[in-house]
Amino acid sequence: MVTTTAPPSQPAAVTRPRRAKAPASKKRREALAAYAFLAPDVIGLIVFVALPMVLAFGVAFFKVDGFGNYKYVGLANYQLMGSDDQLWAALKVTGTYVITFVPIAFVVSFALAMLVRNHFKGIGWVRSAFFLPNVVSLVVVGLIWQFLLVDKRGAISNLLAPLGLGDVSFLGTPSLALGTYVLISVWFLMGYQMLVFLAGLKDVPKELEDAAEIDGANAWQRFRFVIWPLLRPTSFFVVVNSTIGAVTGLQAFDLVYVLTKGGPARATSTVVLYIYEQAFTFNNMGYAAALTTVVVAMLVLCTGLMFAFTRGGRFDED
Known part of the structure; x- marks a missing residue:
């Protein structure tokens, strides 16, 4: 009488635990929170520093009196500094x-x-x-x-x-x-x-x-x-x-x-x-x-x- 033996069962595959990934929505919320904290400083720098600097650079090419009268003079204001x-x-x-x-x-x-x-x-x-x-x-x-x-x-x-x-x-x-x-x-x-x-x-x-x-x-x-x-x-x-x-x-x-x-x-x-x-x-x-x-x-x-x-x-x- 011929007896057959079942083949040995294969060991179960070993799986490594994967690091849980943060949901995309959570990362988005964190980024929005960071931007929200930075926004007041950025807005303040733009309104009170960058914008006045740009305006001052433009006004430097004009002769402006205290009554708001503008007259384009080019580089005359810069030339005046030398004397x-x-x-x-x-x-x-x-x-x-x-x-x-x-x-x-x-x-x-x-x-x-x-x-x-x-x-x-x-x-x-x-x-x-x-x-x-x-x-x-x-x-x-x-x-x-x-x-x-x-x-x-x-x-x-x-x-x-x-x-x-x-x-x-x-x-x-x-x-x-x-x-x-x-x-x-x-x-x-x-x-x-x-x-x-x-x-x-x-x-x-x-x-x-x-x-x-x-x-x-x-x-x-x-x-x-x-x-x-x-x-x-x-x-x-x-x-x-x-x-x-x-x-x-x-x-x-x-x-x-x-x-x-x-x-x-x-x-x-x-x-x-x-x-x-x-x-x-x-x-x-x-x-x-x-x-x-x-x-x-x-x-x-x-x-x-x-x-x-x-x-x-x-x-x-x-």
């Missing part, structure tokens, strides 16, 4: 302010960040005290300092009287007004820049500092070879941001307008204040628009060069 002595004086004041304010504010704010980096009792109050001026309106800041520096009667004049400096007019002397303006600007912005540096210091791994200390590096060597290289992108941001703010920011107009209105003897007349005067004092809107486009172009060029030569602050990276 405008007050413009060149304002550019000189602005350049002096930038090369003085930016490094002083950088050093002071970085020193404050290193000072309040470590936690100690009351650290929150100390940080808040340094940042407090930045939350006050610049108009209020200007009025306060104007009151403190008023000639012969201000609080600072009274404090300096025993040193024989009680009669010094810090805002009324051409040789002192710009320096006083620089120091007030540093006092106002040092808290903000301090927080930026603190954020950068938080990203410095503590393990690297501890390893350097174990290897025998002193405090200066740890700063020079560990902390500073990792802070270069943050430092670059502070320099670029403070440079743009010094040329076109609120402290370049609001503060100087409240303190001195460009005086004495045009010693504190910044280029932004000069543009304001051309537009709203002399009703020369076309010339003011041309000046604005030139200033913006110069800032874009300088910022681009800084990015190109420093790689965004990463000097040593290949």
